Amino acid sequence: MKQSLKKRIYYSLFLVVSTLLLSELLLRIYNPFYIRLKGTTVQLPVNQKYNLTTTASDGLDSLIVHTKNQLGFRGPDMGNDFADRYSVFVVGGSATECLLLSDGEDWPNRLYKKLQPTFPSLWMNNAGIDGASSYGHVFLLQQQLLRLKPKMIIFMLGINDINRVDINGFDNLVSIKRAPFFVRVAEYSELWSTVLNLYRLKNAKEKSLTHNSISAIIDGKTAMRAADMQQLKFKLQTADIQLMAAYKKRLLMLIELCRKQQINPVFVTQPCIAGNAMDSTTGKNLGDIQVTTTMNGYQFWDLLQAYNRVTIETANEQLCFVIDAASSFPKQRKMYYDLMHFRKEGAQAFADTLYQSLQPYLLQQIKP
Numbered sequence: 001m002k003q004s005l006k007k008r009i010y011y012s013l014f015l016v017v018s019t020l021l022l023s024e025l026l027l028r029i030y031n032p033f034y035i036r037l038k039g040t041t042v043q044l045p046v047n048q049k050y051n052l053t054t055t056a057s058d059g060l061d062s063l064i065v066h067t068k069n070q071l072g073f074r075g076p077d078m079g080n081d082f083a084d085r086y087s088v089f090v091v092g093g094s095a096t097e098c099l100l101l102s103d104g105e106d107w108p109n110r111l112y113k114k115l116q117p118t119f120p121s122l123w124m125n126n127a128g129i130d131g132a133s134s135y136g137h138v139f140l141l142q143q144q145l146l147r148l149k150p151k152m153i154i155f156m157l158g159i160n161d162i163n164r165v166d167i168n169g170f171d172n173l174v175s176i177k178r179a180p181f182f183v184r185v186a187e188y189s190e191l192w193s194t195v196l197n198l199y200r201l202k203n204a205k206e207k208s209l210t211h212n213s214i215s216a217i218i219d220g221k222t223a224m225r226a227a228d229m230q231q232l233k234f235k236l237q238t239a240d241i242q243l244m245a246a247y248k249k250r251l252l253m254l255i256e257l258c259r260k261q262q263i264n265p266v267f268v269t270q271p272c273i274a275g276n277a278m279d280s281t282t283g284k285n286l287g288d289i290q291v292t293t294t295m296n297g298y299q300f301w302d303l304l305q306a307y308n309r310v311t312i313e314t315a316n317e318q319l320c321f322v323i324d325a326a327s328s329f330p331k332q333r334k335m336y337y338d339l340m341h342f343r344k345e346g347a348q349a350f351a352d353t354l355y356q357s358l359q360p361y362l363l364q365q366i367k368p
Contacts, residue, residue, distance in 0.1 A: 042129075042136070042143050044072025054100065059334070059343035065102045071144070074098075074126035075109055078148075085123035086366045089145055091137050092156040095270065095340050096128030098347060105344050108154075110351035115359060119366050133160040134250040141257050152365070153258055154358075156268040156325075158307035159340055161247045244310050251314045264365065267315045268354065269308040269326035272340040275301035277331035286331055291339055300339075323357045325350065 045068045052064040070077045073089070074097070090096055090108040098106035104113075108126035115122055127145065129136060134157050145153065251267075258265040274297035277286045287298035295303070308326050315322035329335075335346030342350055 042140050044068070044144065046070060046072045048072075052100065058337040059345065060100055060337055061102060061344075064100055066099060067103050069125070071125065071127075071148075074103065074106055074128075075112065075124060079123075082123065082148075084121070086119065086121050086152070086362075087148070087150040088122065088124045088152045088154060089127040089148075089150050090124065090154045090156070091140065091145070092128045092270075093132045093160045094128065094130040095159070095342065096156050097126065097130050098128070098342065099130055100337070100341065101344060101347055105347055107342060107347040107350045107354075110348050111354055111358070114351055114355050115362065118359060119362060121366065122362075131160065133157070134247060134254065135161075138250060138253055138257070141254065146257060146261050146263070149261060150263055152264040152266060154266045154268060155254065156270055158247075158270045158311055159272065159304055161243070161250075161307060162303055163243065244306060247307060248310050248314050251311065252318070255314075255318050255320060265320050266358075266361075267311050267320055267322040269311055269322070269324045270304065270340070271326040271329040271331075271350075272301065272304055273331050273333070273336045274298075274304075274339060275331055279333055281333055321361055323354055325353050329353055 047070055048068040050064075050066040052066060054060045054062060054064065067074065069075060079085075090111075096106075096108065098108075103109075106126055106128075108124060108128070112122070112124035115124075127140065129140065132140070137155065137157065141153070255265050274286055274289075274291050276298065278284070279286055285297075287301070288296060290296050291300050305326065308324070312322055312324060314320075329350060335342060335349060337343050
């Protein structure tokens with residue numbers, strides 16, 4: 001009896017190990033989940049072109065052409081005169097990358113086109129990475145951007161750092177050797193890296209930070225009960241004091257990394273459609289709708305604004321130029337196709353908003 005039990009245990013272990021090894025091998029041959037951050041290594045899609053199809057709802061085109069250049073970013077290649085250009089990278093998450101807007105329609109490229117007539121020497125690339133937080137931005141700078149020695153890096157960040165307990169404690173992280181064990185494993189295992197990124201994707205979906213439908217968010221959800229709102233507010237206030245302090249440390253790290261290479265860091269606060277505004281189509285208050293599994297619009301906007309205030313305060317303390325676009329940008333359905341991602345009209349309007357502050361500032365920075 002004991003011998004039979006041992007055989008079953010050994011056989012079960014053999015199946016588990018064999019399955020894991022086979023999965024690792026297959027994912028190394030072909031991984032259908034493109035991973036931008038493997039452990040702490042940023043992987044960029046160099047010279048790639050994507051033809052994406054959608055249902056053409058909520059202001060999106062049915063066919064989207066999305067191209068990555070020689071660096072793995074959106075925008076022009078570097079060119080032989082790169083050193084003579086006033087080079088700018090725009091760093092952020094999915095709201096910066098604008099995955100579902102075709103080439104030239106993302107707001108960094110619209111901003112670039114708007115600035116070019118005044119600044120012929122300007123060169124700008126959209127270095128946004130879908131899902132990236134300030135933690136990922138640190139590694140993007142260390143591994144990719146600092147060596148290129150741009151003149152300026154514009155950061156729009158905050159929303160992907162909300163409630164990120166999984167990156168709390170990474171604030172002084174400067175190498176893979178100091179990363180937690182589960183991150184170090186992802187550096188060497190395709191299987192574990194995929195599992196870790198799918199887990200992050202699940203958490204992002206629960207916070208409505210993935211690409212969704214604004215119609216579904218506004219029309220398909222109901223307001224939270226008052227009692228649930230009060231309980232949630234207490235939990236968030238308690239937890240996010242520490243998380244926002246950690247967020248500030250990462251902002252300071254980004255500033256330090258830039259300034260050590262004589263790069264000018266500029267910050268932009270992050271807007272979203274949720275908050276105290278009325279939806280023009282349904283007449284619903286965008287604060288009352290439930291925008292995530294745990295938050296209504298008021299709660300989400302208050303929390304995002306708390307992170308935006310940390311961005312503003314840190315930038316001011318460090319004498320960095322900061323644009324508070326979040327406070328002034330309109331909360332209108334025609335601007336967004338979901339909670340935080342811009343339609344074409346929104347990308348143009350956001351570029352126009354940034355231009356009003358950035359153009360006068362660049363006049364002081366770029367020598368004629």
